[in-house]
């Protein structure tokens with residue numbers, strides 16, 4: 001049965017916290033000191049704040065010495081020297097000379113996440129271009145609103161780029177931030193995050209999972225999802241829109257309540273709750289897992305975490321539990337429309353050298369018989385939910401759906417772990433799809 005992959009699934013036992021994740025102080029080019037900035041944001045009633053000065057990592061001890069006024073201070077940092085990116089939760093100073101992709105690889109390994117900042121800044125609206133956003137992998141999201149750009153060239157919004165990425169199946173979360181340099185330009189954008197662990201780590205974890213919405217003034221009261229049915233209520237909204245691929249309006253309601261059955265054909269849906277004086281709240285996207293077998297892109301397993309190459313590991317001796325813990329680097333398959341759509345390129349890990357790489361992914365299924373369809377170019381072992389389901393040689397090149405076999409999916413989240421021998425360094429990567437015949 002078709003369903004929505006919904007980041008707000010199962011919100012129980014937690015609480016919603018509000019905060020801004022992009023702020024500058026006198027440590028870099030802001031006007032207020034660290035303590036004045038904390039006081040300003042505590043005054044807004046925010047629950048958390050990230051201080052993200054450019055190129056200067058604020059000493060964690062220095063942050064601990066601030067009177068946080070009860071706000072949670074999330075470690076943050078902004079890297080310039082290219083399209084700006086903000087990283088959170090990693091406690092890392094990253095050189096501006098690094099390529100953006102190097103940053104997107106390094107930060108998740110340190111436990112953090114990266115947000116592409118103000119993509120539509122500048123006269124050509126191209127601080128981060130759509131080509132770059134498509135090419136890059138491993139960033140958690142982008143600023144769909146940046147308050148600092150209100151009086152600058154370009155747009156403070158980046159909704160069209162967001163819709164283009166979402167339509168290509170990319171899991172990119174939308175953030176609203178102040179990018180505050182000046183108290184007169186603060187309190188404009190924030191994020192409302194659902195946490196079960198009221199700490200910086202708990203906030204970073206929820207942000208990674210998309211358990212938040214972005215706001216410039218509207219508060220969402222509830223988001224209810226059942227199958228393809230969504231009901232959304234926002235306290236101070238005058239109008240709620242449902243947006244699907246690529247930016248198309250699926251539904252609209254005047255007032256503070258919208259109910260919608262999302263069409264199977266919509267690749268995703270997201271909601272914009274519009275209030276007075278341009279205030280808005282944006283939910284994260286929910287992706288449609290449709291019935292239509294023709295929509296094969298939806299069944300690609302294309303979001304993986306990959307290990308570095310294990311030079312002296314032998315495929316015969318792999319311990320799947322240990323191997324899973326080594327899979328820390330996010331790797332995204334080629335997007336919808338790409339000539340190698342769904343292909344997971346492991347060449348950066350393999351570096352044309354002998355060894356073994358591990359890949360891990362999770363995905364949701366309804367319980368029952370399904371088919372794994374694979375194409376790969378090196379010897380491979382596969383575990384589904386901890387049980388080995390396949391072991392075989394690989395041949396060059398990887399061909400889509402070349403190897404197919406039946407498996408039993410369990411209800412809800414399923415996990416696949418793959419160990420792949422690099423075949424002396426000749427391996428490029430793999431295609432993988434998980435299907436339930438007649439269903440998705």
Ligand SMILES: [Zn+2]
Nearest residue numbers: 078084117118
């Ligand atoms: Zn910036």
Ligand SMILES: [Zn+2]
Nearest residue numbers: 022024078179
């Ligand atoms: Zn900034």
